[in-house]
Amino acid sequence: MPVKTRIRQIAALLLVDRVRQRLGLTSETPTLHMSFTGNPGTGKTTVALRMAQILHKLGYIRRGHLISVTRDDLVGQYIGHTAPKTREVLKKAMGGVLFIDEAYYLYRPENERDYGQEAIEILLSVMENQRDDLVVIFAGYADRMDRFFRSNPGFRSRIAHHIDFPDYTDEELMAIAEKMLAAQSYRFDESGAAAFRDYIAARRKQPHFANARSIRNALDRMRLRQANRHFEQPGLVSLEDLMTISAADVRASRVFEMDQERAKGG
């Protein structure tokens, strides 16, 4: 199911719940904690920010801000360090959304005395007792998250909504690239667009592919190459030139080279 549909469903449920609560049909504060699973660059953080706004507008959280953390922000280095760190983060997030990226790193079964367990216990207690004050969103790869919840069933029972973020298709990534460029007053010319389609196909096959994030990084490098191209060419540069990313700016990427090597090697 597309992410957008899932969010619309959740929002509809929350809105109806709110109305039912006002009419006295229900009195319990629903559990709102969520898990967002998917590969990097599939929009989890962006959607979490939107979700914070939705929850705020519907009156489920009082402030609507989002605090994004990872294991290092919650877990300390020495004994007695973790509880204050976790509480500090929780206090900052109160009234809003706490977004824990790659939450499964909190749990390290291989190390019996890992301080992550302490953070997990504090999180669980606040998630249960202060449902009015805070919504927690766990994010990360689907498979690892699954293992994490299986080892910590306390979380599974306290999480109401799961949203899966699939990888973007090539066409979606192309549309994302064009939007990103337009936001900075750039655009592809015809050859540039064709080259970038090839780029997407090649990049996807390579390691550390991170969906929209990889696209953003690629565009940053292409803008750099475009600037250098104009700088080194003699003669006048037109307004049109300043706005255009061409095939040359795209095809100079090492991704193409590596793709050919792969093809030869394979």
Place this chain on the structure above:
Amino acid sequence: MNVIDKKAQASGEKRSRYSAGVLEYRQMGYWDPDYQPKDTDILAVFRVTPQEGVDPVEAAAAVAGESSTATWTVVWTDRLTACDKYRAKCYRIDPVPNTPGSWFAYIAYDLDLFEPGSIANLAASIIGNVFGFKPLKALRLEDMRLPVGYVKTFQGPATGIVVERERLDKFGRPLLGATVKPKLGLSGRNYGRVVYEALKGGLDSTKDDENINSQPFMHWRDRYLYCMEAVAKAEAATGEVKGTYLNVTAATMEDMYERAEFAKDLGSVIIMIDLVIGYTAIQSMAKWARKNDMILHLHRAGHSTYTRQKSHGVSFRVITKWMRLAGVDHIHAGTVVGKLEGDPNMTRGYYDLCREDFNPMRLEHGLFFDQHWASLNKVMPVASGGIHAGQMHQLLDMLGEDCVLQFGGGTIGHPAGIAAGATANRVALEAMIFARNAGRDIMREGEDILEAAAKKCLPLRQALETWKDVTFDYASTDTPDFLPTATAAE
């Protein structure tokens, strides 16, 4: 020949600046419309009302001259000095809005004209001879701009608002006080009773009135001894720091120091003086207060003789500025709603002068200049005279929380006694602060908030009942000449 005389001026042919005889002030260099005031100049604005037939520019130049280097005739000894620098320069005159015959004259004084750190010296120049000058029908000092270099030569308030609050351990609300009444006639023992009841009931402090010094019915030592017993007992009964403003005003500095020392020995945190002791005595007491960890309360007794009328005298905002320099911690600055003179806009100006580190020019509040205070301590303004618990929302809205509210009659006149009166005021205040902080609109809901608090507090219910209709709704005499106008910044 009149010194300022249009005919003389018309017939006077051009002659050298320093030849003996009489010259117009403006010809002597006291009028200079092209002068650009320096950041280090002391600036003053006067309301000048010349006699019939006297040219306003010449009158304004005369004010500049008579408040600086000039005399009525040319003196050759000017040429032994850097007289161009020492001459005050009137650089601008504006007609007073809606007041034919009066002008605002802006005058710049070089900093070298003044002794550092001396209000007496400043006053001797700026409001010295010049106020009796015959060609003027009336003259009023409206405002002054004191340059940072000059401000820094003064000690400033001995304690300041922040440290006063820290010493008293009282934050987040106005301080509550009461002036002991009747102001004259109580014996020391009876006087101390009033103090004890008021403090135990919930006030933070009580206060001597301006004319309680050392009279046949109560000598000062008696008063101090009984009052400090009352303070100590009230502290024990409440767990709070309490105080009473012991008036040390006396005939001589020696007497005042003796009284202040005695107050300190008895453990008082605060003493009090009257404005009538004079600027030098005030500065001396401010230094004493700084040295002895004492809060210094100033009662502005006497100021209305020269501040109240718009045409002649000195504006209270100038007195406020001088007192902040001189170093008092408290100054009575008006209540707006009480029994004494106080236009809301002008009062706002005085409160801002006491409490801000920078006052931007605001004509509608009577502030003619930007004023930087260079981190000089802040003065706690005191609202006193004819106020009661039923006005709490108005007082808090207009005066803010960094002030002292003195409910004299409004405490001691309570039908159920002094302690009940004090409790009524304290409950009203705390309920109002709580409601404001909780986001309620106290100006709209003030009366409801008081009523709700009164449901749980009989003394407040009685107070509201007793004084509900008391107002002092008279026109102010000292009002702004300028209406608020929208500016780009707003």
Place this chain on the structure above:
Amino acid sequence: MRNTQGCFSFLPDLSDDEIRTQVQYCIEKGWAVNIEFTEDAHPRNTFWEMWGLPMFDIKDAAAVMLELDSCRKVHADDYIRVSGFDSTHGWESLRISFIVNRPKKEPRFRLQRTEGAGRTVRYSLETEPAD
């Protein structure tokens, strides 16, 4: 005896919801919120014990209530106060302070008198033990 230090001691003891309104006021003013406790609320006892560091970057009163709850668990029979600290230049001190917890039986203060020459008396307060 009811100790009347702080901003709201003349009102009935504040409920948690009421405390929240005042804490939120502090947060919206940009003040750091501090929790302190003591068993000796003598008027000259300036430095009560701090329950952790002042809370600087919080957005919602729930954060303070979380700490207040744990402080109350340990110090149910002590005085606890909440204060708001304003670091603006020229103030750099507390802006508000109020009591949120009191001992079941509040200690009294005994007034000690030391008589001196010339009818003078020196006063000091001693906190009486609770029982």
